[in-house]
Amino acid sequence: MAEKHLLEIKNLTIHYQTDYGTVHAVEGFNLEVGNGETLGLVGETGAGKTTTAFGIMQLLPEPAGKVVAGEIYFRGENLLGKSKTEMKKILGKQIAMIFQDPMTSLNPVMTVGAQIEEMIKLHEPGTKEEIKEKAKKMLEVVGIPAVRQDEYPHQFSGGMKQRVVIAIALSCNPMLLIADEPTTALDVTIQAQVLDLMKKLKDDFKTSMIMITHDLGVVAEICDKVAIMYGGKVVEYATKESLYTKPYHPYTVGLFNSIPDLDSEQDRLNVIDGLPPDPTDMPSGCSFHPRCPHKMPICSQKSPSKVVVGSEHHVYCYLYEQEGAL
Amino acid sequence: MNEKIIEVKELKKHFKTKSGMLHAVDGVNFFINRGETLGLVGESGCGKSTTGRVLLRLIQANSGEVLFHNENILEYSKPDMKKMRKNMQIVFQDPYSCLNPRLTVSEIIAEPLIINKVYKTKDELETRIDELIGRVGLSERLKTSYPHELDGGRRQRVGIARALALNPEFLVLDEPVSALDVCIQAQILNLLKDLQKELGLTYLFIAHNLSVVKHISDRIAVMYLGQIIELTDYKSIFKDPLHPYTQALLSAIPIPKLGVQKERLILRGDVPSPINPAEGCRFAGRCDYSKQNCFEETPKLIESEPGRWVACHYVRQLEQN
């Protein structure tokens, strides 16, 4: 029986060495993703979402990025312990990734078909014709006429390019798909098309997915579970239903309040003032305390530990520590 | 209250490209009253930014009129235009390219004042700069720092302060918050609303994020391929959108709420190319309700109901075909 969780990340810490000091991009990050489950990873720019994804895929830029601590268990095995050649077998076959900007994710001097075939050839046996056929089929699956397989990326619109990227990612039917803000660069009508496609494919291929985004609307549409990231770590994790009905962490509350509501009438948005933390010198204790309206002295001394506040809903915040949650 | 500050009539702007004439702005009409905010919404490539820039004559229009206090500024001579520029300014989208990296914050804000020789002595200039910096919520000590030392939100505040320097009546806001994170975005939106209330400013707010536009606008115009296809007050556009494209646009917005999932209208295909567009309604190709004459006759923007302008042959008679 597959383990309870397809992916388990324990206390992951990733730092970047730059000329301006070490950047604490990811600090004590914990997360689980179940089989066939879609987890939304939400956070503002600089919260460490993309770095986490690169940590999992071991695509951190050499020599600056380094995994300092933590384990990443994928199907029970710690990916961090694996050698480069072992990882090569996993990447693309079992874990695939979609990048944010479709404009630059495809090699401009290679035909679209060739880039899909390359993925298939790496992980599945078959003659040239078979692989070509599989690639054609994948194009059809993502809604692009197969006849366009010999065209080049610059002949496709942004939305179509993202479909090609999805075709590449899913061509070997990976267990886990990491999507790093796949629709942020797209117009809202095209975004709707792509999200609709991803939902359909997710169910058909039974792929579990990590959807990295900063748009709570997208999460509501496509995700089962949600993890809110701030200052390089998860501050709240819950099912979509319990998070959207009652967010606990002050930052999550602030996030929801900052989004103008289409239905109701608001004169002013009640806003989280201040700025996101500077990753080169993180605030002590809970990294949100400088901006937190319910700040308590302890918040600036110790960083809060996990507090379970509901079934599959926990939060890292001292507000709920004293109440001794159930 | 509704004195028309600015009115645009049949505004056209075509760019010559290798493969034909690009109809960026193709016969746009609207007006904005004093103190009002008109939201201009549309997907990328629909011509909203170009419209904003043509208004300020940063780009020369091909034809049409831009009446500012009932005078067509497109015909103004260079010196008159320079005087006119004092009362219309612009705030940009990209925080990283809207400020000159080689100048300090106070120099950037002072630039329009120096160009138009508003103040005689340096002290008057300094006090005006301090006042503006305070006005947009920046701290005094940032006066001498450089743009690369500020984050996105603060850079936009400097951009706003610069736009306010000449006490304009009318501001074009070209996607001022699209590049910002949600929290910072909210802070800037609040600032813009406060400024409007306090200084009686009139805004043309250009954006592609509908929820942001709804929050700040009084009336909203939806643009598609260089034309305004619907213009109405912000409440009814969400409750009762008339044009099929507006309906599709609204249904595509992911709502950060549970159980409110509307039946989704997924548009077919991509936006057609604005180069040498065909006759007839430009949305006809992708519209589920398009009939024969939709492809022949271009619908005019008419006031089908009081305060509800729409450019469609079959308003309220849409049947699935």
Place this chain on the structure above:
Amino acid sequence: MLKYFARRILMLIPVILGVAFIVFFLLYITPGDPARIILGDQATEESVLQLREEMGLNDPFFVRFGKYAYNLVVNQDVGKSYVTKRPVWDEIMTVFPATLKLAGSSILLALLIGIPIGIISAIKQYSIFDNVTMLFALIGISMPVFWLGLLLILLFSVKLGWLPSSGYTTLNAMILPAVALGAQSIAIITRMTRSSMLEVIRMDYIRMARSKGQDENKVVFKHALGNALIPIITIAGLQFGRLLGGAVLTESIFSIPGIGRLMVESIKMRDFPVVQGGVLFVAISFSLVNLLVDLLYAYVDPRIKSQYK
């Protein structure tokens, strides 16, 4: 594609006329009377004056240039050398193979050595290999060509006697000049390959390729190099074009009768037709090389190919 090609050729005409005008003007204001030089210092006055008349040296500037330009454009005739009375075209064609061979071999050296080293030092950025090659590349650029030539002769011809110090007809006579001239091109192409590769390696599609589980050298040679080729071709084209006329120093050290040396001698001899013909020839070959480079672009990068349709 043909239409683009034809248009580019047509655009050459103004450039050629421009070059002709500049050279014509420069030579016009150059002191020294060609007739007197040709007839030698002991020639009689009458014969000098008569020759001047014959050569039309007494006409005003624009008349002379007009005649020259008309002759050039209408019947592609660049006139006869004042000194040897031979058509300028033959003069150039006899010296051109030497320059072509010299420039060709140094560009070849540059490509065969520069590109691989540039790629390796890009992959192994900040390694010792990278730092050492970059230092050598810098020295290569900073080394004056003529000094390097002298040192090579001193070492290989004089001290070791392995290689001849002059001539160009045999292969091993070409080694020293090619190395002397090529050193700078090798350095330039190595640096350009490295920076172009570094830029491409940071792109998203490289990270995409890696995320497919593709092995590293396929990622580098198939994806990265494919995209990094364009700037490299540009620089190689520019260098080759410049060497065609600019190898005058190397030619003089190794006594290679190339175009560069012919130009310098002709300027000294005030043999105006040969100078004008030579510079025009170099300018035309320079532009044709650039045109070839543009065509290579189209081949390497589909985005550019689609523009030509």
Place this chain on the structure above:
Amino acid sequence: MRKKISIFLVGVLLLVTALTGCSSAKPEAASGAESTNGSEAASGAETTPAAPAKDTLIVATGYDAKSLDPHATNDVASSNIMEQIYDTLVVLNSSNEVVGSLAEKFEVIDELTYKFYLKKGVKFHNGEELKAADVAYTFKRATSPIGGSIAHIVGDIDPEGLEIVDDYTIIVRIKTPNSAFLPSLTHKGGGVILNEKAVEAAGDAYAMNPVGTGPFKFESWAKGDQIVLTRFDEYYGEKPSFSKMVIRAIPEATNRTIELESGGVDIAYDIATNDITRIEENKDLKIIRKMANSTTYFAFNTLKAPFDDIKVRQAIEYAIDTETIVQAVWRGVGAPAVGPVPPNIKYFNNALGKPTYDVEKAKALLVEAGYPDGFTAKIWTNDKKARIDMCTIIQNQLAEIGIKTEIQVLEWGAYLEGIKNGDHEMFMVGWSTQTPDPDMSLYGPFHSSQKGKNNFSYYDNPKVDALLEEGRKLADSKERQAIYEELQTIIREEAPWIVMENSETVVGVRSNIEGFDPSPFGYHVLYNVTIK
């Protein structure tokens, strides 16, 4: 993608083969020379089958010939080639007397008319037989504008006065009596005889396709690289001992020496001073040295103040130590000059002795001339290294007597024009006597009629003019000698020139080459050489 890169590499390889292929072919066609030149032999890799080395003589010169049309140019490099291809009517024997060559014999009918009897059966390289008509045609062409550059040699011939008596006899008349006419006919520039048919047929291309009667005939010419001549089997005179001669142009003196040492060439002209000892010490090489009839001199523009004052000129002469300068720059090659007439020319007045070096006297003269604290002036020289060096030392020596100078190195074109317009002040230049007659050394540079042409210093002395004209008329005799000795004394006294140095021909030769004797006039006979 892989396909793309491999295609690129193939393209590069094609470029390679095209380059090496076509270029090695092209020089073949252009120069026509089988690439059997020595440098290849030394390096071992024979690209094409070469005739056995010893049957080919390879010579390295400093400059490539300009043209092989004797009437079109008068430069030394071209004359060196023409020496092997053409013959003249008369030549000089070892004691510098004029004897017949193409002409069996000749008579001097009166001071204006000369009669030549041609040898019979002499063949041109194109098979035509030498006829009187050829001689007439040659002299008519030489005196026409085409022959401008050798006008000073055969200019006296009266084109109307040429009379063809029969196929093998011709009478030549000259405009003004000139005892130096016969010696000037020995000059391998102006005096050679061309073949009428060949010249007319070749037209402008004749310069690159010469036809003569000499022991070697032209085969090919790769401009700026090498000229190849092959033996003319029907030569009327004594046949050369080897069948092919290659004259290579190697401008760099160092390269010429290296090629000589490596066997790339058999004979190397103009060996650099500091290579002489190296060649002498090398057992398979030897040095041949001979004084040449050319003089380098430092002169004044006598029209311009202060050089119009004789005292100033004499002061400068005393201030310049020619002895040290020649030793410093030439280091034992050539010799400090005595006067404008080179040592081994008739009537050389050795009694004058070298100019004396006396700084005090120079200063005194300057004071007398009214320039107690000296003056500033320009020195012109062309871009010959040795001349620049000499000027640099002169500049230093003149500074000691208060004359501050600025050296201007000009190319030959700008130099000549400057002198013609009289902008020059002090200048250094050379003059070579191309025929063994003192008139050639003195008439050109010092006769007032030659001002601006050969008389660069604009020297004008009626007495000297008279003596020169007198000297021209007289045949060789005691009076003629007295005239020329007096001329040399006056010129030394008036000092329009300060003679610096008589140059010496230094030629490096491999030891297996016999019979090479350089000529003082600068163009050397090669056809009588034998290769062991």
Place this chain on the structure above:
Amino acid sequence: MNTVKQKKNKKKSIWLDVWRRLRKNKMAVGGLVIIILLFLTAIFADWIAPYSYESQDLLNMFQTPSFEHWFGTDEFGRDIFSRIVYGSRISLEVGFIAVGISLIIGGSIGAIAGYYGGRLENLLMRCMDVLLAIPEILLAIAIVAALGPSIANLMIAVGISSIPGYARLVRASVMSIREQEFIEAARAAGSSDFRIIVKHILPNCMAPIIVQATIGVAIAILTAAGLSFIGLGIQPPTPEWGSMLSGGRSYIRDYPHMTLFPGIAMMVTILALNLLGDGLRDALDPKLKN
């Protein structure tokens, strides 16, 4: 009033920031140190050089390096070390003034072409193409032959022949800056074209221009030396590295020291300039860094 003072030292901060980044690159600092030393030798040449560059000593010519003559003597017995020291003055002079000429002329052509675009740009750029089609060294030779060999003409020749390079560089950076939004903001505030170019565009093009200028000085020195090498450069007896090299080349077999030391001096100078150029490229353009 402290804000004004504060602004003064703030202005410095931009260059301080550049210096801080430059200092990290050891090679570039090495280059800078060499160049500063070079400037000092050029300025204080009279004190540094043990002998005058003209004083001849015909008795001991071709001396190999010894204690009194560190670099030995040349064919006139002149001290090579002193001539190299004086030579540094000429080379720097030629290098900087030539770059100055090509920067001012080429730069303004590039700025005008880049800013206004359209037909004017096309015309200007075609003229630059014409100049570019003629190889630099041939153009320089023709100019020196036309104007006559002197230091001033050498500078003009080298300067003119590198104008197209600067024109293209400035045009490219002006065009990229012209699209930035802060230019539209300035136009919206009614600023004149001239002010936009001077206050907004050029200051932001400084980085590539400074880098190209530094490397340009190296190229100018090389070209000038090349011209002297073929006898078209500086008039004797002025010491210039190129002519010293050319002078020594016929004695290369017996007295190699005559070409060795000027060659080394030239190479070290040009290497230093290139090192500094590369270092400045990274320091001035931080976006290249991350």
